[in-house]
Amino acid sequence: MEPVAVNRFTITKALFYEGTLRVTKERLGPFIKKVMILLAALWAVLAAVTLLTKGSFTYAGVELAVIAAVGVWLCVYIPRRQARLAWKAMESRSGGDMERITSFFSDSLEIAGGAERTVIPYADVLQILPTEHLLVLTCREKVGVLISRDGFTAGDADEVCALIRQEMGKDA
Numbered sequence: 408m409e410p411v412a413v414n415r416f417t418i419t420k421a422l423f424y425e426g427t428l429r430v431t432k433e434r435l436g437p438f439i440k441k442v443m444i445l446l447a448a449l450w451a452v453l454a455a456v457t458l459l460t461k462g463s464f465t466y467a468g469v470e471l472a473v474i475a476a477v478g479v480w481l482c483v484y485i486p487r488r489q490a491r492l493a494w495k496a497m498e499s500r501s502g503g504d505m506e507r508i509t510s511f512f513s514d515s516l517e518i519a520g521g522a523e524r525t526v527i528p529y530a531d532v533l534q535i536l537p538t539e540h541l542l543v544l545t546c547r548e549k550v551g552v553l554i555s556r557d558g559f560t561a562g563d564a565d566e567v568c569a570l571i572r573q574e575m576g577k578d579a
């Protein structure tokens with residue numbers, strides 16, 4: 408069977424981080440937002456108590472600095488650490504061969520990387536997450552597929568997205 412579209416590219420560390428950070432943002436974003444709102448409310452209460460008790464405003468400034476540090480830790484450090492660990496795992500698993508050829512057929516996609524071939528039915532795709540350079544497909548069983556927007560040798564990204572959306576979520 409002839410593929411509808413073919414995507415070929417080499418996964419670089421920068422592209423991998425871009426995709427992984429996008430997935431992390433999607434997964435952890437709502438939780439981090441709630442935590443940051445809670446911390447901001449907590450700081451407002453602490454600052455109000457400090458001012459009402461005629462305490463030094465320096466305490467409120469220190470509390471704000473601590474909350475800002477927690478925010479940076481949640482929003483920057485944790486996602487980048489997860490991306491770094493995932494990159495190391497992928498690098499060791501692939502043996503350094505990072506070229507991927509993804510062929511899109513009418514009902515599934517096939518990823519060829521090194522000696523490995525993986526077939527994923529479109530019904531297993533849960534989300535299509537766009538980034539600047541990639542489309543990231545999140546699939547069942549915590550599988551993620553990176554597709555380069557400019558790596559199509561046949562077909563294009565819009566055609567592939569339409570094909571996948573048509574079959575997404577259907578029982579296989």
